[in-house]
Amino acid sequence: MTRARYSQVSLDDTPYYHCICRCVRRAFLCGQDDYSGQDYEHRRQWVVERLALLVDVFAVDLCAYAVMSNHYHVVLRVDRERAAGWSDKAVAERWMRLFSGPLLVQRWLRGETGEADTLKALESVAQWRERLFDLGWFMKCLNEHIARRANGEDDCKGRFWESRYKCQALLDEAALLSCMAYVDLNPVRAGMASTPEAADYTSVQQRSRALAADSAGDDAFAPRLAYLLDAESVDTDDSGALRGFWLMDYLQLVDATGRAVREGKRGAISGEAADVLTRLGIDQHAWLRHMRLRKQRQPLALGALVRVKAFAAATGRAWIAGQYSASVLGAVVV
Structure with missing residues (x-):
């Protein structure tokens, strides 16, 4: 039985x-x-460009x-605490960057409403606040915009996207890193690029250019990327996510994993990436098995087995696909 997307988010x-x-x-x-x-293309x-706008509006990184x-x-981080800290005015202004909003709220923003109308306007704002950290609304604002724009260009109607988006929970740092690497290596695996940094429209290319301080290309329209540290942010980043995981380490990890997967072997991974894997407590051979292309059903959640089971319970399931992957990848030591 098909489940609503909100039931896959905890x-x-x-x-x-x-x-x-x-x-x-x-x-x-799209090609x-x-x-x-x-x-x-x-x-x-x-x-x-749409991602760049949405990550600026939503409490989603x-x-x-x-x-x-x-x-x-896309690999996303939902930050409901940030949304809770926004003022009512900030929430309304963010939402109305995407939608016009009712006239009542527009009048409230201009200070033209009485007490009763203000309370009614604030009801709308409270609903918008919840939507601004809602994964479903983020994806809706992304997919509907692209579909309408493409259909307008083709002068046609009907579906542009095959179905609802698929959603996979990432329950620990090992799962997060493996999924990010998997996403960044998609063009290499598809034969669209010979190296990760040569793959257009990817976060790994954007990060590589940032590391090289290269402003060429379309980076001016690229979305803000989160949670990989550089030398300047290590003292100011207080997110608690991937703390101390350096950008260069990640790029080396992607490169080394990409070489192993592209050659179809589980063989040795580079020394630099091995240090990263060791620091995270991930077995090298298990990592490469986990990163292989799989034709079976996409796991609903990735992470240590105990966290996968907890996620299953939190989302009302007795068991979910992903427990085998969790047992292969193993727990993370940080």
Whole structure:
């Protein structure tokens, strides 16, 4: 039985989620369609630009993304505490960057309402506050915008996305890192790029350019990325997420994992990445087994086994796919 997406989210267990959405019939509606000869490559930039706006409006951070020719991946962090700390006016102004909002709220913002109308306006604002840390609303604002824009360009109606987005909970840092690396390596695995940093419309390329202080390309329209530290942010970052995990370490990890997966071997991983894996308490061979392409059902949650079981209980399940992956990957030592 199909479950509502909200039943797959438990912010008490984790703020991190991996979301995937595919074009209808998995057609190349965001890339070069060899069958029709149409080139829709520019639509990949639409997704990146929309993400840039949404992470600026919502209390949702973007950890990784990859926009492919017929689907996209995003790894998100939902921050409800940040949304709770916004003033009512800030919430209304954020929401109205995406939607016009009722006239009553517009009048309230201008200070033109009495007590009764103010209370009614604040009811709308309270609802918007909840939506601004709601994963479903974030994805809705992303997918509907792209679908309407693409249908307008094609002068047609109907579905653009194949189905509802798929959602996967990431329950610990090992799960988060493995999923981010998986997302960043998607173009390499698909043969679209020879190296991670050469893959367009990905977070790994954006981070690589930032590390090299290279402002070339479309980085001006790229979304803000979260939770990998550089030398300047190590003293100021207070998120508690991936604390002390350096950007260079992550890029080396992605590169080393990508080489192993691309060659279809579980062999040795580079010394730099091995140090990272050792620090996180992850077995190297288990990591590579976990990163292999899998044709079976996508696990609903990734993380240590005890956390996967707790997430299952929190979302009303006796058992969920993902427990085998959890037992393979093992617990994290930090």
